[in-house]
Amino acid sequence: MICGKNCAIAILTLMILTGLGFYISQNYLLMPDGKPMILITNKAGDMSGMEQRSPKLDQPDMLLEMRGAAGSGCPAEEVLSEQQLGSLPQQTFKTRHTWSKDAETFSGPLLSDVLSLFCPGREFRELHLRALDGYAIDLNFPTVERYRPIVALTLNGERMRVRNKGHLWIMAPLDDYKVPARSLDELLIWQLYQITVNVTE
Amino acid sequence: MPIRPRPAAAHTLHWVLSPIFAFAIYLAVLNLGSTYFRLENYQREAIWSLVHLNTQLQSTQHDIQLYGLGELAVKSLRTRYELLWSKFDITLNNIEQDNMLGEISGLHQAIDASFDEFKAMESRIYSGETIAPEVLDKWIASLSHSHEIINRFLLHEVADADGSYSKSSWHTLLKSLYLVAAASLLFFVHIGYLLLTLMRERSDNLFQLSHDSLTGLANRNHAMSMLDEFCREHMFFTLAIIDLNEFKQVNDVHGHPAGDQILMHLSNEFRETLSHYGLVGRLGGDEFIWLVNTTDRELVARYFQKLLERLSQPYLLNEHQLYLRLSAGATTCHGDNPNPKSLMAQADAAMYSAKKARSPDISWYKPEQSLEKSLSSIIGIF
Numbered sequence: 001m002i003c004g005k006n007c008a009i010a011i012l013t014l015m016i017l018t019g020l021g022f023y024i025s026q027n028y029l030l031m032p033d034g035k036p037m038i039l040i041t042n043k044a045g046d047m048s049g050m051e052q053r054s055p056k057l058d059q060p061d062m063l064l065e066m067r068g069a070a071g072s073g074c075p076a077e078e079v080l081s082e083q084q085l086g087s088l089p090q091q092t093f094k095t096r097h098t099w100s101k102d103a104e105t106f107s108g109p110l111l112s113d114v115l116s117l118f119c120p121g122r123e124f125r126e127l128h129l130r131a132l133d134g135y136a137i138d139l140n141f142p143t144v145e146r147y148r149p150i151v152a153l154t155l156n157g158e159r160m161r162v163r164n165k166g167h168l169w170i171m172a173p174l175d176d177y178k179v180p181a182r183s184l185d186e187l188l189i190w191q192l193y194q195i196t197v198n199v200t201e
Numbered sequence: 202m203p204i205r206p207r208p209a210a211a212h213t214l215h216w217v218l219s220p221i222f223a224f225a226i227y228l229a230v231l232n233l234g235s236t237y238f239r240l241e242n243y244q245r246e247a248i249w250s251l252v253h254l255n256t257q258l259q260s261t262q263h264d265i266q267l268y269g270l271g272e273l274a275v276k277s278l279r280t281r282y283e284l285l286w287s288k289f290d291i292t293l294n295n296i297e298q299d300n301m302l303g304e305i306s307g308l309h310q311a312i313d314a315s316f317d318e319f320k321a322m323e324s325r326i327y328s329g330e331t332i333a334p335e336v337l338d339k340w341i342a343s344l345s346h347s348h349e350i351i352n353r354f355l356l357h358e359v360a361d362a363d364g365s366y367s368k369s370s371w372h373t374l375l376k377s378l379y380l381v382a383a384a385s386l387l388f389f390v391h392i393g394y395l396l397l398t399l400m401r402e403r404s405d406n407l408f409q410l411s412h413d414s415l416t417g418l419a420n421r422n423h424a425m426s427m428l429d430e431f432c433r434e435h436m437f438f439t440l441a442i443i444d445l446n447e448f449k450q451v452n453d454v455h456g457h458p459a460g461d462q463i464l465m466h467l468s469n470e471f472r473e474t475l476s477h478y479g480l481v482g483r484l485g486g487d488e489f490i491w492l493v494n495t496t497d498r499e500l501v502a503r504y505f506q507k508l509l510e511r512l513s514q515p516y517l518l519n520e521h522q523l524y525l526r527l528s529a530g531a532t533t534c535h536g537d538n539p540n541p542k543s544l545m546a547q548a549d550a551a552m553y554s555a556k557k558a559r560s561p562d563i564s565w566y567k568p569e570q571s572l573e574k575s576l577s578s579i580i581g582i583f
Binding site: 005006007009010013014017020021024025058098099100101132133161162163164165180181182190191 | 213215216217219220221223224227228231238239242246253257276280283284286287288290291294295297298
């Protein structure tokens with residue numbers, strides 16, 4: 001069969017549109033791949049884990065309790081102060097997120113820097129994070145590390161109170177990554193007070 | 202003969218349109234999928250925020266009671282207060298961002314009112330003074346009331362499949378469905394239109410293949426294949442060959458365009474008369490063939506007479522009156538002579554004899570004619 005000019009135009013259009021289709025699927029339908037990186041282990045409101053909270057957290061300016069599971073190669077427990085967190089290299093970015101109509105500016109150290117401060121020289125695999133309202137997640141750290149999550153200390157330049165989802169809030173520069181809206185929400189744990197390192201390498 | 206011009210530009214457009222419409226369907230389906238997941242996400246978030254607000258309302262009541270009994274430090278109560286505050290904040294933000302939640306009448310106001318009452322306690326919680334038991338009781342009653350109202354909204358409007366939230370979410374989904382339907386409709390209507398155009402074009406092409414482009418009569422191929430078919434089927438019919446006399450002179454004197462004009466005029470006359478009784482075709486030049494479905498010579502002659510009557514009127518060509526004169530010879534086939542070539546030779550011979558006799562009427566083939574003709578041709582050779 002001889003393919004005329006029209007046929008060539010049709011094939012060209014089809015190729016362009018197929019390419020466009022690929023582009024749209026790649027950029028607007030991207031789903032986080034790999035094994036589930038976040039597992040919600042404890043629903044908010046369930047306060048049963050609260051008793052394990054370190055009493056040191058009640059001291060002024062103590063913000064984050066770090067724990068190392070047996071065999072993880074990390075210290076058993078350390079509570080990081082606001083000063084310690086503030087002395088790490090600070091990341092600042094503005095991003096939109098689920099819990100606000102407008103983009104907001106977050107500032108704080110990288111989660112990986114906080115982990116290294118507590119447990120230097122290790123590659124972190126499995127983490128467990130807990131929030132004041134009882135919400136807790138198991139995190140596959142390597143799968144979320146590429147989103148460069150931070151432990152935010154300030155929101156729009158101000159320290160966060162518990163009522164504003166503080167004192168600590170895990171946040172990532174979502175606008176920089178083409179992930180579907182709300183797909184990383186479960187990672188962005190607010191009112192964070194405790195991180196347990198379960199597995200390292 | 203109506204020959205439609207090929208709409209070249211429109212053609213190109215159609216070739217581009219079909220993939221575009223197919224692509225529109227793809228986009229509409231993508232949109233439907235993402236809308237579905239977005240709606241699910243929103244409903245989950247809506248239920249999530251209201252359930253947790255309620256849980257926190259209950260926990261706060263519990264903690265206030267413990268505080269009243271002296272079993273809870275004011276610091277823990279403050280933490281609880283902050284947590285409930287954050288839940289109010291999150292729920293209100295959710296209502297603001299989710300139109301479907303915002304459209305539930307009364308929900309926004311109810312939560313706003315509860316939040317305002319709750320905020321009013323801030324000064325007492327942080328004053329450092331012990332809070333009076335009756336204030337605590339009143340506070341518990343107020344929180345319990347908020348809990349009840351929010352629970353009612355949650356059960357009947359948000360979580361229930363018949364609730365207004367599910368309804369407006371379904372309406373949003375329906376809009377995406379309409380888009381898919383519209384894109385599909387566009388695509389299939391366009392494909393249907395293309396098919397129709399192709400079929401029309403095909404019938405035009407078939408017509409052009411079997412008809413003479415100048416006169417619109419059947420062309421030689423078509424006429425001869427009809428003759429073949431008549432013979433093969435052993436049909437009873439009359440085959441006539443009609444020749445326009447002195448056509449060459451017309452061409453020479455008046456030019457070829459005039460000749461073409463005359464041929465067209467003659468063909469129109471054929472169509473008005475002979476075509477009603479059989480197939481008229483142009484064999485080439487000024488020679489025509491007429492296949493009639495009867496062997497009744499009188500009838501054929503009568504049909505032919507109608508043509509002659511029309512041709513008795515002069516044809517006006519460039520202010521010249523022209524009388525078109527024909528020579529026609531015919532032969533009948535009674536289903537016994539299935540050789541088209543010999544039939545053609547017979548009609549030809551009859552036509553020549555008419556030409557020789559200068560007879561306007563149809564001349565019928567007599568068996569001796571072919572002998573005569575072959576003899577004369579033999580003599581002519583020598």
